[in-house]
Structures are given as C-alpha cells and as structure tokens.
Amino acid sequence: MRYAIISDIHSNLEALEVVLREIDRIGADRIVSLGDVVGYNANPNECVRLLRDRDISSLMGNHDAAACGLEEPTDFNPIARDALLWTRQTLEPEHRDRLKGLPEQMILTDGLRLAHGSLLYRDHYLSSHDDIMENIRLMRAADPEIRVLFFGHTHIQVAIACHEEDLTVISSTAPARFSLRPDNLYLINPGSVGQPRDRDPRCAFLLYDEETATVEFIRLPYDIRTCSEKILSSGLPGRLADRLHTGC
Template sequence: MKIAFISDIHSNLEALKAVLGEIDKENISLIVNLGDLVGYNASPRECVDLVKQRQIISILGNHDRAAIELKFAEGFNILAYQALAWSAKSLAPEHKRFLKKLEHTRMLWDRFLVFHGAPGNPDAYLSFLFQAKKAFNYMRQKTPGVRIGFFGHTHHRAVWQRDVRGKVSRLEMSQDDLLLDPEQMYLINPGSVGQPRQRQWKASYLIFSNEPETIQFRSVAYDLHSAQAKIRAAQLPEYLAERLETGV
C-alpha cells in the first residue's frame, strides 16, 4: 500500500495539479492533505473544488481556519493577512462549509496521527528539538501505540526520530528515500506543495509505502508563470509571486 502525503497547497492550483499528475502515475491508494489548502496564492476556490472532487482526506490548517473566521488571521504577517482576506472573500459558502468540517488533528486508520502545526494546535510550529519532544510525548500519552505522525505548517521537509531510549533527533537526509525502523517513532513533514521555502521552487510531497515502511520525498516542476500571473491579476502583493520563484 502506498499513501501520498501533501501539505500547504495554499491556493496554488498549478502546483497541486502537477503533484496529482505525478501521484496518478503510480499505484497510490490514498492521498492525505495536512492542511493550509488556501491562503497566499490566487486559486482558493479551484483548490478546494479539486481536493473535494478527488476525495483527498484533509485536515484543517491555520490559514483554512482563518478563511472561515478572519479573527484567526490577526497574528498573520501583513502579506499573509492580505492574501487571506482576499481568499476569504473569494470562497463561496460551499467552500467554507467544506473547510469548516475539517479537524486540525486526526488519527488515521489507528496508525498515523496527522496534524497541521503541532498536535492539538494548528498555529504552533514543530521546528525545534523541544517541539518535537513535546509532539512525541503527546503521541505517547494520547495515542499510545501510534509510531508515526505527519504534519505540515513549516513548509520545510523534515524527519524527526525518537529511539527506544527516548532520544529525539532530526535526521539529516542525504537522499530522498528513508527506510523506517519499526522500533522507532517518527514525525514527518512532506514540505509544501504550493509555497516551498527551502530555496527551491518545485512542489514538494511525500510517498509512504508499507512493508517495509519507507518514505520518499518527491518534488515536481509546475507552471510557475501561470501561478504568478494569477497572483498579479488578483492584485495580491507582488512579493507573493516573487517568492514562489526563489522558494522562500
């Protein structure tokens, strides 16, 4: 069985279509979206429609929540806020109803914990060691027996590992594939589909395979110029178009 994990699509329809095009070439049973379907880019309606149509399992991101209730965008930086306010206006009631039903933390098949930022909190980040330790402790207390969590929000690929002695470390990956150890716990971030921030512009996603448990980070080129043209046509801040190209 193979599952694709995607995250932080952020209204980038061109990037989402390119990722789904690659996923469709393989024998992949399910697709899981780890939140932030909207915000920043210029195709919020189309991205919600496509995720609904493809029956992609989704959880709620902080931008999705802010698009439903603008007060949650108050802590956003000015560019994120402007794009979010525009998204909120663009979405039809049916799109908001879809977002409103999503949960920000979920168990899937009694096997994986999926969340956007940190378990129980879509706004918190999982970037540093103490945050990873906290997330592993949450899993050990609230979802005992679950070894693997998937998350998004940082727009950075990451694999955190907790060994049997309780030592937590971030894995430096020299290649895109990793064989998971059945004795250890993992927290995995597939990177961002629609606004990658690791100084490369391609859409990032991840494939999880069973037996043996393996993850593969993937990236795919997409029609960047079309995504940028839509941002400019919508009169969203110019920096949002520029940053897509530099991957920041």
C-alpha cells in the same frame, strides 16, 4: 496501503495539478492533505473543488480556519493577512462551508497521526528541540502509542527520528527514500505543495508505503510563472509571487 501525503497547497492550482498527476502515475491507494488548502495564492476555489472532486480528505490549517471565518487573522503577518482577506472575498459559499467542516487531526492508520502544526495546536511551528520532544512525549503517552506524526505548517520537507531521547534528522532533501525502524518514533513533514520555504522552489510531497514502512520524499517542477502571474493580476501582494521563484 500506499498513502500520498500532501500539505500546504495554499491555493496553488498549478502545483496541485502537477502533484496529483504524479501521484496518479505512481499509484496511491489514498491521498490525504495536512491542511492550509487556501491562502497566499490565487486559486482557492479551484483547489478546494479539486480536493472535493478527487475525494481527498484534508485537515484544517490555520489559513483555512481564517479564510472560512472561524478565526480572525489577527496573528498573521500583514502580507498573509491581506491574502486571507482576499481569499475570504473570493471563496464561494460552498467552498467556505467545506473548509469550516475540516477536522483538526486525523488517524491515518494504527499508530500514524496527522496534524497541521503539531499535536499541541494547529498553528504550532514544530521545529525546536523542546517542541519536538514535547510532541514525542505526547506520542508515547497516547493510547495506542503514536509511531509517526505527519505534520505540515512549516513548509519544510524533513524527517526526524527519535530513539529513546536522541533526535536525528534522517532527511531534509529529496529524492530520498528511507525505511522506518520499529524502535524509533518519527516526525515527518512532506513539505509544501504550493509555497515551499526550504530554498527549493519545486512543489513537495511524500509517499508512505505501509507494507514496507518506507517513506519517499518527492519534489517536482511546476509552472511557477503562470501561478505568479495570477497572483499579480488578481491584486494579491507581489511578494507572494516573488517567493515562489526562490522557495523561501
């Protein structure tokens, strides 16, 4: 099986369409999303509909939970909160209900787990050494053991390997292709489709080939101008348009 793993689409239709076109060109048996389908950008309905039409499974991200009304956006910064309130008003009932039904975590296949933030909780920024090691302990304690955790939320494309107690960043740039070793555990973030934050404004995703245990990080340019013009014309905060151009 060949999986395409996408995350943090954030209502960015221009980026999502480019990513799906490239996945179709390359060929993947299954596409899965790690959550935050909506929030920040201007096309929440179109993005939810496109995932539905393409039969793409998604986890629930913290923005999805707040946008569909399962949670109040009390822990969000003012710009994210403004965008969430706009998204709530804009979401059609059918799409709001669809977000409400998204799962917290998913098992992709034996030993491969998907989470939005981390194994601990949905809006957990998994970046510090201690938090990574805590997740590694949970991966080892799971039955069966989790070999790879694919996670999103930070909007940063990165792969970390753990051998015994040592952590190594394998790659944080694309293009990059690397094979997973059977004696390591991995935490891998595909980056963000709709709002990258690693100073590379191109949309990000990854491919995982189960047969060869190989991961490939991919970045693609998309029509940032159109996406940012929609943000401005819809009344969303202007900062959300600016950050798309810088990728931070």
